[in-house]
Amino acid sequence: STSVGQVTASLQKLNLEVPPAVEGSYPDGNIVDLGRNYITKHLAELTGVDAKIVFPALEWSTTLDKGDLLVALPRLRLKGDLNALAEKIASDFPLGGYLSKVVPQGKFLQFWFDDQMLLSLVTKEILDKGAQYGSAPIGVGKKIIVEFSSPNIAKPFHAGHLRSTIIGGFLSNLYEKLGWDVVRLNYLGDWGKQFGVLAVGFAKYGSEEKLADDPIDHLFQVYVAINNDIKAEKEAGVAEADSIDEQARAFFKKLSDGDQDAYKLWAKFRDLSIERYIDTYARLNIKFDSYSGESQVPQELMEGATKTLREKGLITEDRGALLVDLAPFDKKLGKVLVQKTDGTSLYLTRDIGAATDRKAKYNFDKMIYVIASQQDLHVKQFFKILDLMGYEWANPKKEQLLHVNFGMVLGMSTRAGTVVFLNDILNTTKEKMLEIMKRNEDKYAQVEDAENVADLIGIAAVMIQDMSAKRVYNYEFSWDRMLSFEGDTGPYLQYAHSRLKSIERLAGIPEEEYLNAKMDLAVILGNEPKESDFPAEEYAKELEAYEYRKQKVSYLVKVLSQYPDSLRFASKNSEPSTVVTYLFKLAHQFSSTYKVLRVVGEEHDVMLARLTLFACVRQTLSNGLLLLGITPVDRM
């Protein structure tokens, strides 16, 4: 069973029993799991149902006013009058300091955590763990490869690459927080006939200076120019033998055969582009462990793959080309080409070779491909082929290979149409943000390093827009919406963070002090109004205000406690939106609580306790933003 470690001491202090840890729970880092373990133990005792069945049956309530966890008794495979049973269990259930109430509702039971218990344990947990709050040692000892971004060097970086970068960056951070050994892999599109096209274009339009100065931009210019020529040739009906296309093919053939000059040019394009990518990725807090690419797939692995497929009787030949018919296994997968007539490799074959290469090199336990849904079929095909080749790790039942797909970005217009220059997007966002900030002159004057702050808010805007909805959906790129401070946007989250920072700044209490504050609900809320102290009418108002404050604080603490779970859920569905939605919930709850819970001007111990509560909110918000790849700003 899992050790309860640090939490045990806190439990003893609060006179709470230490429930046995159910397998798969992480009570030393997830207070909700601790509560689950407690409920599981007693529910198992009261019903005679095995803890292994009870634990996973405990579900989140949909809204905060329905308690913390609930269980549907039918899920416990119990029979008989379940409504009556729910009543009975609710009245017999020991609260044990963990719960404030257990409420029967038809065949359901609602469990409400005790506010004081949750406040004490959650704030302690956050202050102890700091930047590590939310992590859990779920993947310790396991290795995961996250392949993402993967732009094509001889073609433009497009919105699909932007999304892959953002989502993949997030998933890498997430798995790291969950204890996995993460390899961030960029699989560049750095091979294929398009390099021939680019080389021909470069001979015609290229400039060494421009290439050195801005390789991505220059290669794009060349790409556009030469593709125009190709189009013109087609319209003019130029003979195949004299065409750019033919020259490109010849160049790529030379490159494939190891020609030194061809190789040097190719390597220059690749190296200079990577250098530039590194800077851009750094702006998004992303650092790849390896810049691999289609060019790096060992020839013998691809040959080995066709050999294996042949041995398994899966290859059919058609005029010198090699095909695998996947239709017998899955109609939708059809027939795929694995080797062309001229013997050169294909995108698909390279993916097969690359996967086996990675297994040999890294011996991963899991590998994620973050690739647009336009390539769903391609991914299904090469996953299936790997499975047919007999690799255990490619067996879908093992769930070791995972395709994380995503929809398109619509209406993204830049100077080059649908082409996105990541740096351009980030620069434009930054400029627009700077303009918005300048509108508030007083505030603007107080921001040190406004350029940097504008950059960080702008990046948050782009990233939150991308990660707000489920990733399979397409979304409309909109400057106005994403840069707004109202609604669920990146700037809104940054604003919440900077407000939390300013609360701490304005209070002027040294951090050491509030980090040791006694977290007493009664202190945070202030005295409960006594009837004798007020005229009747005022008393009712005071009481109402008090109750409202109490509910706000209670909900805020509940939301704080849910952060570790949100990470775990996000790792199950590979959805950044799970974390983004959580952060909005936290920011909204903070904002409405802060309205009724002032800090400055209160007595010292009240101020201290409230400050500590908000420091916990800030820590959690900061952890979440960093996880998404966003650097939180302290002032804006």
Ligand code: ARG
């Ligand atoms: N470079 C490819 C493209 O831009 C994406 C590569 C995706 N990864 C893969 N293993 N196929 O379309």
